[in-house]
Amino acid sequence: MAPQVQIIGVAGMRDVRPGDDLAALILEAVRGQGADIEDGDVLVVTQKIVSKAEDRLVDLRQVEPSTRAQEMAARMGKDARLLEVILRESRRIVRQEGGVIICETKHGFVCANAGVDTSNVGGGVVSLLPENPDESAERIRAAIQQEKAGASVAVIISDTFGRPWREGHTNVAIGVAGMRPVKDYVGETDPHGYVLRVSTMAVADELAAAAELVMEKLSRVPVAIVRGFDYQRAEGSARELIRPRERDLFR
Amino acid sequence: MAPQVQIIGVAGMRDVRPGDDLAALILEAVRGQGADIEDGDVLVVTQKIVSKAEDRLVDLRQVEPSTRAQEMAARMGKDARLLEVILRESRRIVRQEGGVIICETKHGFVCANAGVDTSNVGGGVVSLLPENPDESAERIRAAIQQEKAGASVAVIISDTFGRPWREGHTNVAIGVAGMRPVKDYVGETDPHGYVLRVSTMAVADELAAAAELVMEKLSRVPVAIVRGFDYQRAEGSARELIRPRERDLFR
Numbered sequence: 001m002a003p004q005v006q007i008i009g010v011a012g013m014r015d016v017r018p019g020d021d022l023a024a025l026i027l028e029a030v031r032g033q034g035a036d037i038e039d040g041d042v043l044v045v046t047q048k049i050v051s052k053a054e055d056r057l058v059d060l061r062q063v064e065p066s067t068r069a070q071e072m073a074a075r076m077g078k079d080a081r082l083l084e085v086i087l088r089e090s091r092r093i094v095r096q097e098g099g100v101i102i103c104e105t106k107h108g109f110v111c112a113n114a115g116v117d118t119s120n121v122g123g124g125v126v127s128l129l130p131e132n133p134d135e136s137a138e139r140i141r142a143a144i145q146q147e148k149a150g151a152s153v154a155v156i157i158s159d160t161f162g163r164p165w166r167e168g169h170t171n172v173a174i175g176v177a178g179m180r181p182v183k184d185y186v187g188e189t190d191p192h193g194y195v196l197r198v199s200t201m202a203v204a205d206e207l208a209a210a211a212e213l214v215m216e217k218l219s220r221v222p223v224a225i226v227r228g229f230d231y232q233r234a235e236g237s238a239r240e241l242i243r244p245r246e247r248d249l250f251r
Numbered sequence: 252m253a254p255q256v257q258i259i260g261v262a263g264m265r266d267v268r269p270g271d272d273l274a275a276l277i278l279e280a281v282r283g284q285g286a287d288i289e290d291g292d293v294l295v296v297t298q299k300i301v302s303k304a305e306d307r308l309v310d311l312r313q314v315e316p317s318t319r320a321q322e323m324a325a326r327m328g329k330d331a332r333l334l335e336v337i338l339r340e341s342r343r344i345v346r347q348e349g350g351v352i353i354c355e356t357k358h359g360f361v362c363a364n365a366g367v368d369t370s371n372v373g374g375g376v377v378s379l380l381p382e383n384p385d386e387s388a389e390r391i392r393a394a395i396q397q398e399k400a401g402a403s404v405a406v407i408i409s410d411t412f413g414r415p416w417r418e419g420h421t422n423v424a425i426g427v428a429g430m431r432p433v434k435d436y437v438g439e440t441d442p443h444g445y446v447l448r449v450s451t452m453a454v455a456d457e458l459a460a461a462a463e464l465v466m467e468k469l470s471r472v473p474v475a476i477v478r479g480f481d482y483q484r485a486e487g488s489a490r491e492l493i494r495p496r497e498r499d500l501f502r
Contacts, residue, residue: 201463221253
């Protein structure tokens with residue numbers, strides 16, 4: 001039979017607050033729409049609600065910008081306190097031009113503003129990426145598996161990143177638990193006996209992108225269930241998706 | 252209700268040959284699995300079968316490598332005839348290091364080997380990207396809409412590209428017809444009244460990535476139907492996904 005995958009948006013979650021039990025809120029919302037989490041599901045959770053639950057929020061009014069942040073802010077016409085937060089989250093500035101600042105975060109992700117985000121938070125407060133998104137994913141996974149005894153699920157924490165060469169943003173995986181984030185075709189041959197040129201697919205990123213199709217930014221769908229995708233069960237980590245600097249021609 | 256999207260693999264297609272009517276083959280395969288194409292569907296078609304149907308195939312035995320191709324081949328330890336084909340397909344070499352050659356194709360896509368591919372073709376023959384993937388998509392779209400009177404469908408031609416900073420490949424859209432490939436959130440505000448930082452999502456790339464989840468490289472699923480995604484109907488073009496060089500910090 002033809003393979004089939006379903007992407008189910010999880011709506012109806014209330015605003016997440018610091019200290020909330022995300023797994024419980026997600027399960028409640030899933031069940032509230034008459035569904036449930038099933039064995040083999042991949043749960044894609046947007047970074048924003050994870051950061052809120054983990055209190056990764058910074059009130060800009062309490063930030064003292066460094067001299068470097070002040071200089072950059074003046075040059076870029078930006079808020080020095082915001083730049084201070086971005087610099088604190090960064091291991092390195094990869095590119096900076098005009099109003100755009102591409103950072104390598106402490107996790108090793110390359111993205112605009114080191115993932116520091118002013119939207120969907122409110123009141124001069126910005127959100128940071130989770131400190132350890134793999135651990136965030138694992139906590140949700142473990143809690144759901146405990147509640148759903150016997151079910152094996154994978155969890156992906158997703159964020160919206162830009163990329164070089166192509167317009168528009170896509171969702172990618174910044175945290176992974178319960179699955180291998182890549183799928184290898186190494187040494188496999190196609191039906192003509194040729195060794196496949198493309199050997200590794202970033203399936204966790206493709207799952208995050210697929211989930212975004214039901215995650216309308218304005219309609220409060222912060223979680224999606226991807227059902228029917230045959231992933232490889234493993235501990236998993238989004239670190240496998242970060243290209244080491246020495247193998248990267250663009251860093 | 253919670254939004255839901257289905258991704259349905261289309262299996263059972265025979266090997267595509269030059270001159271084949273792709274739309275007819277796809278419809279036959281879809282119906283062969285007891286399904287049909289419906290109004291609002293997005294059809295994602297892998298580049299490889301489009302290139303085959305359009306006879307974008309080159310027999311390396313008939314390629315005369317230029318001096319430049321020979322020099323590069325010697326330096327990289329590669330086939331000079333293959334490099335000749337890659338150079339012909341390229342507008343420019345973006346990076347070259349070790350065995351990796353990142354090209355800007357004549358269409359403006361930035362990818363390895365200018366999209367020239369040795370897999371899934373056979374017998375010393377390589378495939379090139381379609382000459383105009385938007386037109387390829389439009390031909391399939393028009394033929395399907397004619398057959399399915401009243402149904403409005405969108406078509407995406409997908410290919411597998413690498414990307415900087417992140418490991419693994421993902422599927423992206425190289426041809427688009429019948430939909431806007433991006434979705435703008437410009438000027439829209441989130442529930443807190445904040446203007447959204449991320450303003451443009453590359454939905455055609457996310458649809459291509461989602462389709463890849465059912466397109467096992469080894470199992471002959473070269474087409475997928477994405478059902479339930481509310482896209483913006485328009486003529487569409489994958490050119491909208493190419494970042495102009497002057498706005499690209501990495502070209």
